[in-house]
Amino acid sequence: MQRPYTAILIIPTGIGATIGGYAGDAIPLARVMSQVCDRLITHPNVLNGASLYWNISNSYYVEGYGLDKFASGGWGLRPVRSNRIGVILDKAIEPDLMLRHLQTVDGARATLGLNIVDSIVTDTSLGVEIGISTSGISWGTISNPDSLLRAAAKLVTTEKVEAIAVVGRFPDTMEGEEKYRQGKGVDPIAGAEAVISHLLVRTFKIPCAHAPALATSPPELDLSPLAAAEEIGYTYMPSVLVGLSRAPQFITSEKNKSLPGDIWVEEIDAVISPAGACGSSLLMSLSQRQCQIVTVTGNETLITVPAASLGIKSTQVSSYLEAIGVLAAHKAGVDPQALLRE
Amino acid sequence: MTTHFITAEIDLQETPAELQQTIEAEIKKQGQPLRWAVTSVDTTREKVTVEAVVTR
Secondary structure: OOOOOEEEEOOOOOOOOOOOOOOOOOHHHHHHHOOOOOEEEEOHHHHOEOOEOOOOOOEEEOOHHHHHHHHHOOOEEEOOOOOOEEEEEOOOOOHHHHHHHHHHHHHHHHHHOOOEEEEEEOOOOOOEEEEEOOOOOEEEEEOOHHHHHHHHHHHHHHOOOOEEEEEEEOOOOOOOHHHHHOOOOOOOOHHHHHHHHHHHHHHHOOOEEEEEEOOOOOOOOOOOOOOHHHHOOOOOHHHHHHHHHOOOEEEOOHHHOOOOOOEOHHHOOEEEEEOOEOOEHHHHHHOOOOOEEEEEOOOOOOOOEOHHHHOOOOEEEOOHHHHHHHHHHHHHOOOHHHHOOO | OOEEEEEEEEEOOOOHHHHHHHHHHHHHOOOEEEEEEEEEEEOOOOEEEEEEEEEO
């Protein structure tokens, strides 16, 4: 019997990817790619569309820090039926906006049946700060990370939560925001979001994801469809809660390696990445494995770090449609070149 | 604990494995890494620029 064909779809956040750089606009891609894989591992930036999401039954929602650890061989993934979710809300969120978030939690429990056990407010404001680096990518920091960690520790030790959703209060005016709403440029909040979730995953080793709290913007006549999913609700939480509800747990110890269904890096058949975004820890780790690396030039990014410039061997294609063909051929054991004629 | 954005210029290495090790060692001099990526490559000077967020 063939083992399950397993691929990782990676679209780094905050680098202005033309596909996947906006509000869950890589979900159509993930839906199609999941049809040629037995298991598709991907991450919140691909699957979170604020109020919109799609439950792909053979996909695995893995936060970026955990994905890096998985690719390095240090951590494994253990699929679950559901997770007990805890929610952390930034103290800086105003009362009306806080109520909207609490009602989103109520709705996710009542309408989707998610197991959200508790919500907790941080003891100080997180102090989210965002910026754009000289390379043009989005980054950010938080002023009070200890407050975030204290809230998470309480949820983990007292409520025994298995996954954490975090909502940070982000600035209402941000450099690049207007361009983003027009479907251009970089998502200004993405870098800070990644820092928040990475810190929690690094510390607690359980699935985490972030949703920003933002004041409602006035309707925008020229709003891009790529950003529209973030304008149709009061919070960005629904997709995060759905993703976390069945995100695989991390296996961080060798002694836990034995359960059937666990996924380890040795089982990864392929990884698909934008062609200009190959300078990640994940791709460098996977380049040392028996794993087909497929890079897509048609998904342009603000940075230009092609695989070859770092000595990474890859199959370069022009579009995701072509990449999906390469995966199908790889799964079938067919050399893609056999399907081409001069 | 505090979070910081840093950049570093690092020599290109023979293999991706060596480059990854060199980057991680360099970043650890400035804190515990949360997120990093190579954001540009200068093949003439054989240097890469790395952007990272670390905790201290």
